[in-house]
Amino acid sequence: MDLLALADFTLVARHEGFGRAARAATRPKATLSRRVAELEAALDLRLFERGGRSLKLTEEGRALYARTSRLLLEMEEATAAVASGGEKPRGRLRISAPLLFSQTAVGKIAADFALAYPEVRLEVTTEDRAVDMFEEGIDLVIRVNPAPDESLVGRAFLHDRLVVVARPDLPRPTGNTPVPAVVRSTADRAGWTLKTPDGPVTMKIDPVLGLSSLIMVRDAVLAGVGAARLPVSLVSHDIASGRLVSWGDVDAPDIALWALYPSRRLLSARVSAFLDMLKHAFPQGTPEELAAYVGR
Structure with missing residues (x-):
């Protein structure tokens, strides 16, 4: 697949139009239109609904954009990090966490993170359901006793009973x-x-x-x-x-909280920094540490 054509498709989808994308990137509108058309032909899919002045993603286009936009952003960040000699956490970080942990601890953790990394725009949503990280654009999920998922990797950072x-x-x-x-x-x-x-x-x-x-x-x-x-x-x-x-x-398996991220995705500096924040908050990962943190 032509990565340049994929990048142009992502640019047009992000700006919701060829004209706006061309002005933002200082690129010819005709070039962007041609590259997207070539991508559609290569995939044998229609990625945009073109009609009048509006330009909307098709269902296939939305699915492709959800999966590629963040990957391309991470590639850009990795390239910039290498060029600058190091990667500093910056940009948007979206996290999904379960209800109880959010109510008792995530507010303090998020505040500490925001103060430590002011160039990161952290967004935390509370979900007890198993969110689709790729479809919903989530960088990191915190789950309780998650089922095995070969598409995710991570670690248990906290235990309870x-x-x-x-x-x-x-x-x-x-x-x-x-x-x-x-x-x-x-x-x-x-x-x-x-x-x-x-x-x-x-x-x-x-x-x-x-x-x-x-x-x-x-x-x-x-x-x-x-x-x-x-x-x-x-x-x-x-x-x-x-x-x-x-x-x-209670005679039941212990509760384990896991921090998980997609295995196919480069681990960004933002995610690494948040994982380090969890490790700093709960170095031993015991219920007593969580209770002390909540009562802090």
Whole structure:
């Protein structure tokens, strides 16, 4: 594929027109039009809908632009970095992070990053769903216990675990008596299995309240509605102060937060700098570090 033609297509798509692209790049409009037409012929695809004064990307054009625009930008940055003898983080950095981590820690991390790298325009969106990084133009995603994905690479930078907590005045149930419970999802409703010295023990629950946010769940537990399964990092300060008591660790795999980026993409200085910021914030990656960071 002709990379120069691909670069011209990206230029026209970014400026939404041949005329604007030609003026921005000080290039002849006819040359840009010819190069895009040659690219369409080589791909046997129509990349733009041409009609009247408007120029719109086709569905195939949008897909190509989503995948190539950032790659070309990174190639330009890499070339500029080599020419200048080093790469300084600059430009736009888009990150997707899960809800709870965003609510408790990302604001502080983002502020520290913005102060350390003023030439980077950081944008963080909160998503519990698995976003499509290529389609949505995301540079880095933070995911909880992600499924294997051969198109992404990264590392687990933080670990947590679940505990069952309640107010001290809520009696711990005995026998088959269900405990009033505040739950977040249907997965909570079958009962909770706790680790004990004698092996796993299942506790029956009566889900009296369902909420979509773990912070709301914690607030409801503090108000005395019932018990709940919550990350230890979220409630460690409440346990230490006596506002809540722990009934034990949940018998479930630990929670791991991963920072992931596309394996086919050059690792930009912006992404590297943010990964270093996460490592600096959580050098050991323990729940206690997250709790201390949240309470900072």
